[in-house]
Amino acid sequence: MRYIHIDNVEPGQYLGRTIFSGNGAVLLSDGVQLTVYMINTLNRIGVTMIYIKDPLFEDIEIVDVVSEETKRAIMKKMGETFHSIRSGKDFNTKHINGSVDNLLDEVMRNKEVLVQLSDIRTKDNEMYVHALNVSMMSALIGIQMDLPMSQLRELSIGAMLHDIGKVELITDDTSDDLKKHHTWRGFEILKNKRELSLLIAHAAFQHHEKMDGTGLPRAMQGEQIHLYARIVAVANTYDNLLFQTSELGRQMLPHEACEHMMVLAGGQLDREIVIHFLRTVSVYPTGTSVKLSTKETGVVVGQHRGLPGRPIVRVVKSESGTDLDVVEVDLAKHNTIFIDNILQ
Structure with a gap:
């Protein structure tokens, strides 16, 4: 398999990895022969990179930290959770707890595998893939830092729900712009879930704070920012660099993102955590x-x-x-x- 930009895909080539929708349903299966219509549709729904089959590299195996089956199950539960919040309903934390337990089980078994964020994203599934990736990377950083399992679990749940404030319906008339920020809204949602630790809520609340005090929503700095939030900030920053338009005018490639992370270390991001993170990530993903x-x-x-x-x-x-x-x-x-x- 080779990992190539959608603009370089040609009709007649065969898809190397399955593409999923936001709820975990299959959009295009591994092995399907791509047509002009399929390629145009992938472009339209926001897909930028895909795997294609290549006889010269058919033996290449992409080893993932978390299996496709587990990812699909987590994305399905995340979709149900976010749908409940958008509808103004309560959400079932048991679904999130179960998803994190499954994720941690695989992360612990595959902790020597380098992270390759090569899941194919669409506009429909990007929020769920992002939440899953940030949770997975946060867990790997926590393992590098020798956090006990109880803390790894809290950290992973906080990471998976770090953007939950983005999906809440805004119904209050507050004039305080900071309290409209998604981190504040996420904190308000999670702190009221008694079955969740308050530290989980702080992962959502503080993940946009920066070590140098230039972040939001409260311009905290250094050790004032909880460890979970500092870890989530590193994982969140990396995933965003790869899949959002950067100052380069495009999404960064993994090696560019790693270099940029090193620039941010000690300023906006916790230097020690960035060092731990860089030991877990593949700078040049397999298939590139x-x-x-x-x-x-x-x-x-x-x-x-x-x-x-x-x-x-x-x-x-x-x-x-x-x-x-x-x-x-x-x-x-x-x-x-x-x-x-x-x-x-």
């Missing part, structure tokens, strides 16, 4: 096409847990115009070879 400093092009086919920026790249060279010579370059062993560019 790259150009090496040798001027050769290839596809990332493997990762190193301890060296996320030095993956294994499969280079396909054309010999005599017909035969193909396949060479795998392990950048962890070839210290003088670097990735120069990402090819989309």
